[in-house]
Amino acid sequence: MNYKNYPMVSRVVFGRGSFNQLNDILAPKRLNAKAPFIFLVDDVFKGNAWLTSRISLAYDDQLLFISADEEPTTSQVDELVEQIILNHTDRPSGIIGIGGGTLLDLSKAVAIMLTNEGESKDYQGWDLVKTPAIYHVGVPTISGTGAEVSRTTVLTGPEKKLGINSDYTPFDQVILDPELTKDVPKDQWFYTGMDCYIHCVESLKGTYLNAFSQSYGEKSLELCKEIFVDGDGSEEELQDKLMMASWHGGMSIAYSQVGVAHALSYGLGYLLGTKHGLGNCIVFDHLEEFYPEGVALFKRMKKIHGIILPQGLCSKLDEDEFNTMIDVALAMEPLWENAMGKNWKQTITREKLRALYEKM
Known part of the structure; x- marks a missing residue:
């Protein structure tokens, strides 16, 4: 019998208000002044200072608001990766996804595709990813999808709807702050x-x-x-x-x-x-x-x-x-x-x- 050596999220913080610790958690992970943190945030938080004011941007860090109206697609992942590569001289220090399952899956996929060649559709399936993703953090703002802990990222591609299921998909760090779910319809x-x-x-x-x-x-x-x-x-x-x-x-x-x-x-x-x-x-x-x-x-x-x-x-x-x-x-x-x-x-x-x- 060959048992699966399953990767877990290696670090997790749980508690109301724990989102306030995001900046302290990220600081030691910054590679250098030119290696930004890229924040992918559900655009329902656009103009919501209660959440966004707690994200400190420094150097070349970038905050991108992304709509979760549509589920993530392989072409969307590829466009984001290209945009990040073209806008920054150094590979990012990390990707931080803040939102529901759509944003979390998108963040996991982007972190993988920044270190793996080709297009994300080539990795839809089981254990096709060969190179570890860059550091990536998940901050769920809605509960239920399990995307914060899973080893998959569900993507709609040109031919199929299937996740990138791999040992390199799970987040390196997750912040579970139930307070962030208070305005979910x-x-x-x-x-x-x-x-x-x-x-x-x-x-x-x-x-x-x-x-x-x-x-x-x-x-x-x-x-x-x-x-x-x-x-x-x-x-x-x-x-x-x-x-x-x-x-x-x-x-x-x-x-x-x-x-x-x-x-x-x-x-x-x-x-x-x-x-x-x-x-x-x-x-x-x-x-x-x-x-x-x-x-x-x-x-x-x-x-x-x-x-x-x-x-x-x-x-x-x-x-x-x-x-x-x-x-x-x-x-x-x-x-x-x-x-x-x-x-x-x-x-x-x-x-x-x-x-x-x-x-x-």
Whole structure:
């Protein structure tokens, strides 16, 4: 048996107000006066002095506001890398991503592509990265995606929607400050929280499950229930819990894998641009056959929080569009194997996926 030697985030700070320590954390990592820190920040914080005033820029440091309206693409990563290389004589001291899953994934990908040749689409897959990324830091401002802890960066490329899954992807440093999540809109909070919940269900019901994944997955699931079913605690306590649920949920899939909902959600995301958290919810709503208890509880949480999911996303699609989504979903082989076992191709047919997409 060959066990995976899995890389973890080597340093993490947790606590309300811990974002204030960002500058102290970065100072010893500066390579020289010409090697800047590049801050990639979700543009919802543009003009938000509460957050931006705490980022100290020195020398050639750069703060780039980036929209998270669209999920990250390989071409966006390549453009950012080119821009950084052209604007600075020295390679940056580090990339700091501040935002939700989109910004965190983008930051991880940029850090990798600053040291690896070619285009980011060449690295979509498993263990294709050969050179360590530059120093990169993640600061989540929304909880649930697990992007702050995972070894993948989900990118939509010209041919597929697939992450750069590698040992060099995880952040070197993460700052978990639950206070940064205080202004997340309710529906966004729910969809991203459900991304975390679905990570746990898929990990805990998967064939790849082991005691390592299980211990993290069970803790995360327990926290999700406290937050979304019981509403246990003050608003601040719930923010703290969801940040930890996200971390544990991300750790749970680190040593195992996600499953059916994520595979199908990638198809929706690739063809229709459906945001990842929302896409997972739309798909998961129809997966009773695979995750009966998980889906029943999901429907209950949806009801508790008055969430109404979009319907009929696939009602006007033609044959080619369905086939594109099915191709993207079927390409996620490790996810299907985790969900269904080694013989998954016997049950997961194109017709089966077509019928599932038609319900959405």
